Amino acid sequence: MIHDYHVTYFLISVPSVYCLPNEKIGMEVAFVGYSNSGKSSAINALTYQKKLTKVSKTPGCTQLINLFEVSPSIRLIDFPGYGYAKKTKKSKNYWHDVICKYLKKRENLKGLILIMDIRHPIKYLDQKIIESALSVDVPICTLLSKSDKISKNILQVTSKKIIHDMQMMFEKNIQVEPFSVVKKYGIQSLKRVLNNWLR
Template structure:
């Protein structure tokens, strides 16, 4: 039987410029990644039913550090620096990308990846690269097509179908769903997937 976790009690732990400043690499972490305007922070706030757990901004690129949140001991959610936003100094963008890449490649606690994409602009080059990396190292992926309320129902369904077809080329353990923080669409499916990952991957001492 799958244990259901209470994401409403999730708390902020710390932020860090790189993995050397993160807590000890034990337990399980599910990371949220996406372009800087994909709505990562809003998705985390919707998931946890907390308005200010993850900082949101009308200015893309607000998430500049690795942000760590704890659901319960040994179970964490990670908000990674946004990628692909051009209107920041090149040096700063390079620093973000290094922190993102280092976390993905070296953090042993990472057991699942949620990739968020604006439904109107999915599967950009960097989105595809991060998915391909996850598939190559056998990390399961949940793709959330965010801001789905911005499209009419028929357009949403068509875009979902298109992205699911495109995802077949990657292989691996991947699921694609619609998501809207505003309308709370897809939140239940996100929670269900996180529950499955945490139940399947968590060492027994944390259950």
């Protein structure tokens, strides 16, 4: 099924996974990543709406789970970023721990979009998120955000290395896509992934 992501709209913000809509109804895809990895920008690019999600210049300021509805009962879930360096260790890991619990319990979750800054890929908490998703067979697509920040040649080499490293770490093929909001690449690939998951 092909969805029209242009008409996606903000549904609700909730403080915890226990406040999410009934998991027996509909389907959803979660967007996760480190603070300032580009999650909000990726959702805005996907939906061609510059202000659908608030893009903050201050990492770690978003503390609510934002839900967006693509069509009736089809949702995108935007989790706050994890691992903000200026917080205590407990605070840095808080949203990471919430996401791991969500992955293991959410029945209508169809896939996970993991955003990683291509210049700082596969950090420790990213690894733990991937392991949690794989343990419950949740499909993963990794977007290498901010790919416009490096040259095209370095992008190709870096992308291949990240794919190789992830295959060695997790012994599974995890889809990896270079992504740039500025240069508008990776958006069509993201749409294809979502359409496949949300059939």
